[in-house]
Amino acid sequence: MEKNLFEYxxxxxxxxxxxxxxxxxxxxxxxxxxxxxxxxxIISSLEYxxxxxxxxxxxxxxxxxxxxxxxxxxxxxxxxTAQGSFLKYTAREFKKMLKNEGDDKLTNYAVNAANxxxxxxxxxxxxxxxxxxxIAYQKLDYLQANPLAEHWQLANDxxxxxxxxxxxxxxxxxxxxxxxxxxxxx
Numbered sequence: 626m627e628k629n630l631f632e633y634x635x636x637x638x639x640x641x642x643x644x645x646x647x648x649x650x651x652x653x654x655x656x657x658x659x660x661x662x663x664x665x666x667i668i669s670s671l672e673y674x675x676x677x678x679x680x681x682x683x684x685x686x687x688x689x690x691x692x693x694x695x696x697x698x699x700x701x702x703x704x705x706t707a708q709g710s711f712l713k714y715t716a717r718e719f720k721k722m723l724k725n726e727g728d729d730k731l732t733n734y735a736v737n738a739a740n741x742x743x744x745x746x747x748x749x750x751x752x753x754x755x756x757x758x759x760i761a762y763q764k765l766d767y768l769q770a771n772p773l774a775e776h777w778q779l780a781n782d783x784x785x786x787x788x789x790x791x792x793x794x795x796x797x798x799x800x801x802x803x804x805x806x807x808x809x810x811x
Contacts, residue, residue: 639698639708639752644683644810646753646764647694649712652734652744656689657719664788666718667692668801670711675803679707683807686771687788688779693768695755695807708750716745758811765807769794 639645651657658664664687671694674680679702684695702710720743723731734743755761772779772786783791792798793806 640754641698641700644695644697644755644761646755646768647696647708648691648751650691650747650749652747654690655733657745658687658692659689662722663719666715666722668788670714672801672803674702674707674711677702679710681805682803683805683810684765684768684790684794686768686786686790688771688777693771695761695764695768712746716743719745761807761811765794
């Protein structure tokens, strides 16, 4: 028997129309998203796909080497899944930015693959179906608390961290025009 049959594989497939907690990680856990300009690429892509009706974004946090989203995929983006388009677009923008910076950091993402030279996102995105209110709110709390984690310490309060929807859920201030209220879904 093949050994691979028993290896754990993360669930990354998402059903259209269902709400999921989704995590995507930068290749080799590198801190590519440390700088705001890279975080802004994430925001731009989410905004575009949301405005096009492909996704609904309920919550997010952008960490230095990964992102967490609570979102719903409404439809494919042409022949691609919406999450595939998101990953592809952001990777293309990251590549351009690193090339323009010219400090050789692009080589950190080099891969030996027939279909690409660089890989910015790990291939094991995690998708968790949020089938009940208590699970959805648990994931929302987890997402919002991420910047306060001891090993990150990106803020003293969840609402202080700019690249998160915490301010929306804690104070009612929506800094991102594309955010929908998760509380309206359950």
